[in-house]
Amino acid sequence: MKNKELLVISGIIIVSIAILIGLFFYQKGQKTTIDKTMTTSEGIKITLHEALFRPSDSNYESMIIKAEVQNTRNTMAYLAKPPTPPIEPRTCYNYDNDYQQYNNNININVNSQTTTPPPVIPEVCLAYYKDKDEYNNKLSRSEELFDQGKFKLYTPTRSIAEIDYAEIGGKRDLSSILNNSYSTLQANEAIEGVLSFKIIGQKEGTYLVTYRGNELTFEVK
Amino acid sequence: MDKSNSTATRTLISIAIYILTIIVLQQIINAFFPDDSLTRKFAELILDTMLIIVSLVVKNTVVGYTLLAAGFTRYLFIFFQSWDGGSATAKPAIFGFVVLVLIIVAVIKFGHLSEQHPKEV
Known part of the structure; x- marks a missing residue:
């Protein structure tokens, strides 16, 4: 009885392995x-x-x-x-702040007579803004190419x-x-x-x- | 004391066989059928069906029931994995096959229970 059991189990396993080998090569x-x-x-x-x-x-x-x-x-x-962005000079950062402040003052003192002159843009900032424009163009072009x-x-x-x-x-x-x-x-x-x-x-x-x-x-x- | 010890040992052996069987079969599938494809599903079904048939043939009750439980568990894995994705034609075939084998096994393994306790009139 034990031998018969072993025989049946071996048979099932051998048949299954044969099918699996077939599937393996089919998959390959x-x-x-x-x-x-x-x-x-x-x-x-x-x-x-x-x-x-x-x-x-x-x-x-x-x-x-x-x-x-x-x-x-x-x-x-x-x-x-990506293209390297230009580094913003400190003076431009200060100019941006001053310009912002100037705009705020105009809005607050819209009805008053006292006006302060607008801050003068430094030369270095003109060059920086030009570089920044170029950088934005390059960035958009590189994304387009990508x-x-x-x-x-x-x-x-x-x-x-x-x-x-x-x-x-x-x-x-x-x-x-x-x-x-x-x-x-x-x-x-x-x-x-x-x-x-x-x-x-x-x-x-x-x-x-x-x-x-x-x-x-x-x-x- | 001896009886409870042997029961505990049998339970531990059952759990060990159950876990090992599931893991070993999964490793065989992963090694030879690494791609999630229909062929892998068929290989899983064949391996798990082999396990269930072996569990029915084995005379040792503990080993038999443990292998059967492992086979059922793996069938459930396939069943739920097939629930999402897969091709429209393969899905019902897998479901049908799994359900058919489960019914056959239930009849072979537990069919005699209803005969042993006939309903009293």
């Missing part, structure tokens, strides 16, 4: 190995490891790309280095795949890191995570990935 076949890298001018290396598909409730399939973002430099890095260079996945039909936030789940969402110009990485910091996209229609073919002027392609069979 479902994945596409990419293992390609691109590096931005700020020294951020993006490595795409592998891609796999997951069916969803809607009319699309989700492509989940396992990837790693790494800062290859020994200093902290911005995903996009928006244009966001991480994009082009499907085999060359349409841009929309990011599928629902499929990221508890894993680290790399798209939100890559697509935020204020994201920073510490010296040599590496982050493993996933990028997820909605793929509608044809899923086999050559995919194109672009990010801030860099691009790479990979094949899904």
